[in-house]
Amino acid sequence: MSTRIYVPIDSSALSLGAGRVAKAIADEAARRGIAIELVRNGSRGAFFLEPMVEVQTPAGRMAYGPVQVKDVASLFDAGFISGGGQHGLSLGPADEIPYLKNQERLTSARIGITDPLSLDDYTAHGGYEGLKNALAMSGADVVKEVTDSGLRGRGGAAFPTGIKWNTVLGASADQKYVVCNADEGDSGTFSDRMIMEGDPYVLIEGMTIAGIAVGATQGYIYLRSEYPHAFATLKEAIRRARAAGWLGQDVRGSGKAFELEVRLGAGAYICGEETSLLESLEGKRGIVRFKPPLPALQGLFGKPTVINNVISLASVPIILARGGAWYRDYGMGRSRGTLPFQLTGNIKRGGLVEKAFGLTLNELIYDFGGGTLSGRPVRAVQVGGPLGAYVPASQFDVPLDYEEYAKRQAMIGHGGIVVFDDTVDxxxxxxxxxxxxxxxxxxxxxxxxxxxxxxxxxxxxxxxxxxxxxxxxxxxxxxxxxxxxxxxxxxxxxxxxxxxxxxxxxxxxxxxxxxxx
Amino acid sequence: MSLHHTGAGIDGQKLKSLVDSHAALPGALLPMLHAIQDEFGHVPEQAVPVIARSLNLSRAEVHGVITFYHHFRTHAPGRHVVQVCRAEACQSVGAAALEAHAKKCLGIDFHETTADGAVTLEAVYCLGNCALGPSVRVGDDVIGRVSPERFDDIIAELRAEVAA
CATH class of the missing domain: 1.20.1440.230 (NADH-ubiquinone oxidoreductase 51kDa subunit, iron-sulphur binding domain)
Known part of the structure; x- marks a missing residue:
């Protein structure tokens, strides 16, 4: 039997040479006559360990990283194919890496674990449970479940998702739309990209649930053009989901239709603003619209439209699978559930850290992040993208909660955390x-x-x-x-x-x- | 310089077929412009009236859309487009120094092409690689932790490709 080896295909892993490492491993295995099955998974999000290679063993998945091409021969010599721990790059069982183990992964649960394009892998890891439940419920009940979960818009504005959906549900029209805002333009953010590259079906499932809940039969993912790999992955995932009956005129024999298409933006930050995005999808300049009318009533092509961020939609399947009350148990105050924070900038251990709301920047920057990459003191942290406030060290103990941040003229936004050391002006x-x-x-x-x-x-x-x-x-x-x-x-x-x-x-x-x- | 002459070597029939094959899409203009730029490397001037007729828009409206979006270009780029991220996360680990180095070593500013036609330099505002900056994109590949030395290596490789 061949050994299964995982080498991430995530853009960040590729940016450090994961593609060359994957090829080197395949070549080295062939040279040594060892049968391997190479899986290109998403990244688990510990980017400081990328390219992180994992080997499937009877004792679980053993991790090695950061692996460069020059390390590959010595990994084989050290018996990494059987999970040997004698190599200097050995990290032990992947699930036991503290950075990963100490997270609460709900939305990003499968990223890095599964083969992103394998529907079998997706369903074997709990995928499509939420949609199956939703198909057995009325639209109003699905919307209620999302409302009860306390989920708020993860793109930045934090508007309650269920309330938005309810407005679209209540609107009558010959056509409604679901639009996914995948124009992730904030510096310091990549969680949308990781979902789309590493677990695209969770987004497709979330949009399908939204469509079925509000009576929309057509969905669009508006993706920024800076993400060519996500574009390719989404197109292929949509093709496979359609072939398997998870998309189309009759979703899994339910009699309900939902079609989905991914569209590319063209390098305009403003198109992350929902009304600009709709203009752009309509083929126009991305100029902001006046509100009202709300997009929920007159959105894409003037029709009632659910428009949500990638992470909002990707959080819906687990809410429908486990129930709104279960999701609501995470978090604090009016910030319910979890947020995939992105630890970036001048940080020693950067990456994706999904945790329930209520943790602090101190925990993120020091416990997870290990301080700055430069080794100098942290001076300022920009939270929430280019429109978010610079937070000084005196506020690093404020809980990450929408209201607590708003009180301080700051915002959590899309969860981007950009760390600066004391050389910043x-x-x-x-x-x-x-x-x-x-x-x-x-x-x-x-x-x-x-x-x-x-x-x-x-x-x-x-x-x-x-x-x-x-x-x-x-x-x-x-x-x-x-x-x-x-x-x-x-x-x-x-x-x-x-x-x-x-x-x-x-x-x-x-x-x-x-x-x- | 002939490289920058809009319209040189544009296959009118190919252009028309790209326009026709996208015309029926709802919100067709952006997918159409992407297809044209993917084919020709830019959106040539003579595409504007063809698109306008096809979508029943004025030429001004089409021109307005092309120029609104940073991604679309109206002149042919160099053989490689190199984008340097200028956003905050990359700034925190030296993007400003990398930007200055890139301009100096290529002898051009953003939106310009080197005299040998090898490289067009562009600014970009986030490539989603913010834990591994400074980041650079070459074609569809993002490269992380780009020091000035690494940048020189990347350019040398691109120039070698062009020469080969």
Whole structure:
């Protein structure tokens, strides 16, 4: 019998050479006349160990990493094919790696474990249990289950998913849509990508459940063009799901139809905003729409539309499989369930850390992350993407909870955690936030379109010490205008990183704490 | 430079067939533009009226869409497109220095192509490889932990490919 060896095909693993390692292992096995079955799994998300190779043994899966091509021959010499632990890269049983063992993996439970495109693997690991349950329920009951779970939008806005679905369920129309927002543009995030590359069927299942619940027969995944591997994986997964009857005009003999198609974006951050995304899907410039009307009532092509982030939709199957009450048991306050946090930037042990809400940045950065990659002290952490606040060390013990963060003019957003060491110049980061907003603004509203460019100029003057006091007051006023006057979250939240940098790190702007206040 | 002349070597029939094969899709314009750029490396000027007629849009509307999105280009790129991530996570591990190095060693700014036509340099805002920055994308491949030295190696490999 051949030995099963896993080498990830996740983009991050590939970025460190996993593709070459997989080939080297196949070549070396052939040279030695050893029969192996090479499985290209997703990544378990401990990126500091990638490329992480696993070998199936009677005692479980044994891990080795980070493996480079030059290590492959010595791994064979050390008997890794039978799970030998004598090699310097041996990590022991994969499931026992503390970074992985200490997580609470609900949404990302299968990533790295299964063959992403194998439907048999998916169903053997609990896949499609949720859809089977949903098919036996009324649409209203499915929506109620999601509402009861307490699931809130994981894309950033944290709007209760069940309430959104209920609005679409209650709307009457000849056609409804389910749209997945896979335009994961926030720096410091990759959980959507990991789902799509590592467990695509969980997203397909979640969208199918959404469609069946609200009476939508057509779904679209709007995927950013920066993710070519996810595009290929999704297309193939959709093809296989359709061939197996999990998608189509009669989903598994239920008499209910759900079709799904993946569409590519074209490099516009604003298209992560739901109404811009809908415009883009319709073939137009990604210009933000006024709300109301809500997309739930007049969304894609003017029809009632469920639009949710990848992680929101990928969390639905386990909610339907185990029940809303079970999911709700995780978390704190009004933040129920788990969030796949992404530990990134200047961090020693970066990767995906799925935990229930309520843990702290201290736990993430130090217990999981091991501090900075550079070995220098952590100075600031940007939470929630380019529109999220810079959090100072004094707030690292605040529980990661939507409301606790909102109280501090910060946000959890899509769960991106970007760590900076003490060499960071926060005035530069503030300038970048405005610059990014200027580059990515759709141009519809003035505070965002003009304000961001003026913001760059004002910060440049502050950095150059031109009338610093006056310009700081001007920057604060400009931020106030953008916060309150912008049409969507891009202009409306770009001031958060700017103001948090200014308030928490005034010395980088050449002023004291009292002057910033 | 002939490389940058829009329209050189564009097969009109191929263009028409790409437009026709996508025209019936709901929201057809983006998939159509992707197909055209995948085929020709850019969206040539002469595609605009063909698309406009096919989708019953004005040429201005088609032009507006092409220029709205960073991904679509109206001129032929170099033989390799190299994207350097400028976003925060990569900045925290030296993306600004990498960007400066890339521009200096290639002798070009973002959105420009080297004189030998080998490399077009682009900025990108997140490749989703944020735990392993600084990141660079070449074609469909993302490369992590790119130091200035590693960048030089990547470019040398690309130039060797072009020469070969």
């Amino acid at each position: 926060m005035s530069r980061m503030a300038r970048y936030a405005m610059e990014f907003c200027a580059i990515e603004s759709c141009g519809k509203c003035t505070p965002c379109r003009i304000g961001s460019t003026r913001g760059v100029e004002v910060i440049d003057r502050i950095i150059a010490d031109e009338q610093r006091g006056k310009n700081i007051a001007l920057l604060q006023s400009l931020c106030d205008t953008m916060l309150n006057g912008s049409l969507c979250a891009l202009g409306g939240m770009a001031p958060y990183p700017v103001l948090s940098a200014l308030n928490h790190f005034p010395e980088d702007f050449g002023i004291s704490k009292t002057e910033a206040a």
